[in-house]
Amino acid sequence: MTLHRPIGRVGARSAKRALGVQAALEWAFRIEKAQLELPMPPDVTEEGFGFGLEYVLLQRAVLGCKIDGGQHKIGGYTHEDAEVIAATVAGLPDSLGGKRMAIRVAELARAGLTPDWMPGAVPRCVPTIVKQNQHGTHAGAIVVGTERIRVRSSGGSSAWKTVEILACPVTFSPHPHQIEAAWRGYEDWWQALGWVREGLIAGGMLRELEVTMAMPKMRPWEGSR
Structure with missing residues (x-):
């Protein structure tokens, strides 16, 4: 997906820039380097500096990937619209994968990637x-x-x-179960993007960006057969 130049930080009265949710996510995490601030678990108090090192290491081990947060873009300013997008992703409900899916959505957007649904794979x-x-x-x-x-x-x-x-x-x-698992992973990501899109549109908190109804293909493998 081609990313356009960063949204301007001046001229608040100018027309909002329209992007689909996937492009908006890539702009926020890849261009603006927004950080994913995950909510603290209920058994952790808000005293001190948030997540303890032991908790962060434990979560990394459980989730099998690096948790974003705690670091801000050095020497630069993260656009407030990007922070709104990151906060929306961090609020993904458990029914859609919760923190694990939030991390997946953010990491894929930061890399400019779409989940691998194993295109062309035939057992x-x-x-x-x-x-x-x-x-x-x-x-x-x-x-x-x-x-x-x-x-x-x-x-x-x-x-x-x-x-x-x-x-x-x-x-x-590849085994049919591998292909089915890849398809399920893509569908889960697609549903998470739909939730983020609806939240950003309904929230109305973006100042210079407008998220459109555009979405990636729901089941790209159906059109490739």
């Missing part, structure tokens, strides 16, 4: 064992059992012989 049946020899690459086999068969010799006599039953184990790559 393919592939062998789990692959061997190579002078003749090239071929699927490997494993012994899954034995069977006794009667073998007749050229002289007319017969004898019992035990032979191995071989099978080629296979799997699907």
Whole structure:
């Protein structure tokens, strides 16, 4: 997504700049370097300087990613509209992922990325064992059992012989569950963006920015099939 120049900080009477919610998020977090100030948990008092180091480290371990907040853009000014957008993201309800989703939305916006929904991925049946020899690459086999068969010799006599039953184990790559999980992750992000969009529009707190109804595609994989 192409980002335009930062919103001007003067001329309050000028027309508001219209952006879709994804572009507005990228402007706030990527251009203005807005920080995501997450609310304190109910068991932490407001005394002191907010989050303790132990709590921050614990949350980073639980969430598996870095928590924004506590640092402001050095040597610069963060546009107040960007701060409003960041505060709205931080208020995502638990029903839409809460703090974890807020962090995901902010990090994707800061990187200018859309969740990877694995475009073009098709489950393919592939062998789990692959061997190579002078003749090239071929699927490997494993012994899954034995069977006794009667073998007749050229002289007319017969004898019992035990032979191995071989099978080629296979799997699907990527697995359908992986693709489904990627689709669910995208849909969860899309719903979170819809909530942020509605909150920014209803709140009416943006001074120089106007968030439009534009949204990313809801299910981009349906149009790519």
